[in-house]
Amino acid sequence: MRIGVRLALTAFVLVSIAVTAAIVHLLWWRTARDNSRELAATINAQIVQAVEAEIQDVATQGRSAYWAIRTLFQNNVLETREADKREFVFLAQLQAQPSVSWIALGWPDGDFFAAHKLGDEKLEMMEIGIVDGARTRRVDRYQVFPNDIEFRERFFEPSDFLSTDQPWFSTTIDREGPHWVDVVDHPTGPRPALVFAGPVVVYSRTVAVLAVMIEHDRLSRFLSGLTVGKSGAAFILAPDGRPIAVPDPEADELMGTRFDIRPRMLAVAEHAIHEAMAPDATRMKAAREMRLVGADGEAYGVTLTPLAYAGWTLATVIPESEFLGEIDRTTQRLAVGVLALVIVAALLSAWLGRRLLAKPLGTVAGELDHIERFDLEAVRYHPSRLTELDELSGTISRMAGGLAAFRKYLPADLVRILVSEGIEARPGGDRRELTVLFADVAGFTGLSERMGEDVVPLLGRYLDLMSNTVQAESGTVDKFIGDAVMAFWGAPYEIPDHAAAACRAAVRAVRAIEGAGLADDRGAPIRIRVGINSGPVLVGNIGSRTRLNYTVIGDAVNVASRLEGANKAYGSSIIIGERTRELAGDAILTRRLDKVAVYGRAGGTAIYELIGLAGEAPPPWVAPYEEGLASYAWGDFSTAITHFGQADRLRPGGDAPSRMLIARCRGFLADPPPANWDGTTALLSK
Numbered sequence: 001m002r003i004g005v006r007l008a009l010t011a012f013v014l015v016s017i018a019v020t021a022a023i024v025h026l027l028w029w030r031t032a033r034d035n036s037r038e039l040a041a042t043i044n045a046q047i048v049q050a051v052e053a054e055i056q057d058v059a060t061q062g063r064s065a066y067w068a069i070r071t072l073f074q075n076n077v078l079e080t081r082e083a084d085k086r087e088f089v090f091l092a093q094l095q096a097q098p099s100v101s102w103i104a105l106g107w108p109d110g111d112f113f114a115a116h117k118l119g120d121e122k123l124e125m126m127e128i129g130i131v132d133g134a135r136t137r138r139v140d141r142y143q144v145f146p147n148d149i150e151f152r153e154r155f156f157e158p159s160d161f162l163s164t165d166q167p168w169f170s171t172t173i174d175r176e177g178p179h180w181v182d183v184v185d186h187p188t189g190p191r192p193a194l195v196f197a198g199p200v201v202v203y204s205r206t207v208a209v210l211a212v213m214i215e216h217d218r219l220s221r222f223l224s225g226l227t228v229g230k231s232g233a234a235f236i237l238a239p240d241g242r243p244i245a246v247p248d249p250e251a252d253e254l255m256g257t258r259f260d261i262r263p264r265m266l267a268v269a270e271h272a273i274h275e276a277m278a279p280d281a282t283r284m285k286a287a288r289e290m291r292l293v294g295a296d297g298e299a300y301g302v303t304l305t306p307l308a309y310a311g312w313t314l315a316t317v318i319p320e321s322e323f324l325g326e327i328d329r330t331t332q333r334l335a336v337g338v339l340a341l342v343i344v345a346a347l348l349s350a351w352l353g354r355r356l357l358a359k360p361l362g363t364v365a366g367e368l369d370h371i372e373r374f375d376l377e378a379v380r381y382h383p384s385r386l387t388e389l390d391e392l393s394g395t396i397s398r399m400a401g402g403l404a405a406f407r408k409y410l411p412a413d414l415v416r417i418l419v420s421e422g423i424e425a426r427p428g429g430d431r432r433e434l435t436v437l438f439a440d441v442a443g444f445t446g447l448s449e450r451m452g453e454d455v456v457p458l459l460g461r462y463l464d465l466m467s468n469t470v471q472a473e474s475g476t477v478d479k480f481i482g483d484a485v486m487a488f489w490g491a492p493y494e495i496p497d498h499a500a501a502a503c504r505a506a507v508r509a510v511r512a513i514e515g516a517g518l519a520d521d522r523g524a525p526i527r528i529r530v531g532i533n534s535g536p537v538l539v540g541n542i543g544s545r546t547r548l549n550y551t552v553i554g555d556a557v558n559v560a561s562r563l564e565g566a567n568k569a570y571g572s573s574i575i576i577g578e579r580t581r582e583l584a585g586d587a588i589l590t591r592r593l594d595k596v597a598v599y600g601r602a603g604g605t606a607i608y609e610l611i612g613l614a615g616e617a618p619p620p621w622v623a624p625y626e627e628g629l630a631s632y633a634w635g636d637f638s639t640a641i642t643h644f645g646q647a648d649r650l651r652p653g654g655d656a657p658s659r660m661l662i663a664r665c666r667g668f669l670a671d672p673p674p675a676n677w678d679g680t681t682a683l684l685s686k
Contacts, residue, residue: 106163232318283311429540499583531564571656604680
């Protein structure tokens with residue numbers, strides 16, 4: 001059966017407009033939902049950063065107070081039994097460090113002395129020892145004023161508290177340096193707290209244990225000040241789901257934390273961590289987003305993020321209706337309006353298209369086909385009685401002439417890509433987040449000197465493999481510099497998963513070169529080193545008016561080059577930057593190598609070794625290495641050495657990063673880092 005052109009064109013336009021409207025509507029709906037979830041992710045990232053900074057600040061204050069007092073004892077400026085000076089020093093440090101709740105000293109005979117903060121306006125000094133044959137607790141309480149401390153009362157009471165029975169004493173007395181301990185019991189009763197404890201050594205003899213304690217209430221008050229959307233909340237949980245801190249604005253050293261704050265959201269957070277934790281796991285390995293329905297029937301978005309200390313997890317809970325409710329209501333209203341608009345616009349567009357546009361637009365489409373194929377000489381100007389179509393045809397003709405200028409400096413296939421992306425042949429560019437890769441052959445300088453001109457075929461095979469792998473993952477090879485290869489992803493084509501694509505290319509390139517059997521003049525297989533980094537860069541046409549190079553420049557490019565060179569120090573093949581690890585997500589398998597300050601760039605950044613791709617089982621030596629790195633970051637160097645040693649033994653042939661960090665930990669045990677040390681190591685080489 002045949003139909004007329006009029007009916008066919010009308011039906012075509014009606015269907016096209018209806019489908020287009022439906023697609024646009026669906027895309028808007030999905031974009032709105034994605035933007036809402038991205039907003040929630042941004043809020044969570046800000047909360048995680050704030051909580052980690054707070055915990056780091058708390059830890060720094062604890063370490064600072066410990067080292068200040070320990071220095072006085074160890075240098076014999078102050079004796080541990082010298083009560084008057086000791087009280088003055090403890091009170092001064094307690095006031096100087098707002099996060100510190102207790103500063104305590106325990107002796108091997110069970111005696112105990114401490115300065116204890118009671119809220120913001122009261123302090124107490126207590127000493128537990130033998131008085132008249134019985135163990136007695138003496139308490140002196142003080143009122144704190146802006147510029148003074150005034151004694152209020154003193155009382156005595158029996159006490160069976162022994163410092164030697166406390167975990168912070170028993171786990172510390174035989175150690176060489178300080179460490180972090182979780183405690184609950186105090187002379188005043190059970191109160192969960194973090195403790196930074198270490199031995200007091202005078203003339204090579206341990207005479208006491210010094211402990212700086214920070215109660216969990218400090219974190220509860222901090223959480224209460226965080227804004228989690230309009231009605232969400234953040235909680236810190238132990239690996240077993242036990243709440244460590246909740247957003248309690250009234251938590252203090254006298255009344256403790258009330259765990260009935262936000263009970264429905266706390267129950268959702270506890271359920272989430274029980275569901276997310278593996279049966280035998282002691283800590284979460286990576287952040288996880290979940291959607292759970294609470295006992296009240298309301299849906300919540302939950303994000304679990306592992307923290308560096310003691311296996312703790314930060315849980316942010318936000319009602320889903322807070323972000324998606326208005327979107328759903330707006331979608332329903334728009335659906336009715338769009339449907340009516342589609343019907344009216346389709347009828348009008350069909351009539352206009354049938355009468356005025358079909359043939360002229362067909363001619364213009366033919367010219368655009370020539371441009372798409374980069375057949376610029378075939379483009380012609382077609383005059384039209386319609387002003388807009390006449391201008392469009394002239395613009396297309398002039399555009400074809402302008403695009404021809406790209407042949408001065410780029411191959412036709414790259415020009416086609418640049419034309420399709422709308423990039424003009426003139427100097428300039430725009431800022432965009434891309435992923436950059438640098439690769440070279442290990443020991444190539446010596447290899448080229450030994451092989452001479454015979455190195456050219458080997459280099460050609462290596463560059464072919466690298467180019468094919470990059471192009472197979474939609475990357476752009478920027479340049480070859482001897483044996484070095486520079487490539488990038490995300491331009492000129494926009495690739496949503498550019499970080500994951502670069503990581504896949506790196507892993508497959510290493511494996512392809514190993515599988516090809518490329519070997520040097522001595523028969524040894526050649527090895528390549530790869531550095532990958534993501535970040536905002538300037539991408540575009542760089543050069544002069546007559547000679548251009550489509551390339552990328554910026555800090556992210558420099559860091560990628562430094563990471564490629566860092567492989568030599570760590571004995572690895574592929575190192576990726578922190579932003580690349582974040583963007584690639586679950587598509588890759590990595591381990592965190594270190595936190596470094598890259599040469600020529602201020603600030604520390606985490607670096608990762610790319611081990612494999614999604615679906616591959618992690619090697620058994622990864623878990624003990626990461627446990628060691630967590631202990632190292634907290635200054636527990638003895639525990640870190642144990643974990644690193646296990647990783648080195650489990651990996652066939654040994655693990656070079658583990659051995660390097662073992663040596664670094666031993667150096668810190670001999671010469672501890674400063675109190676404000678945050679685990680960053682300078683990467684001095686380029």
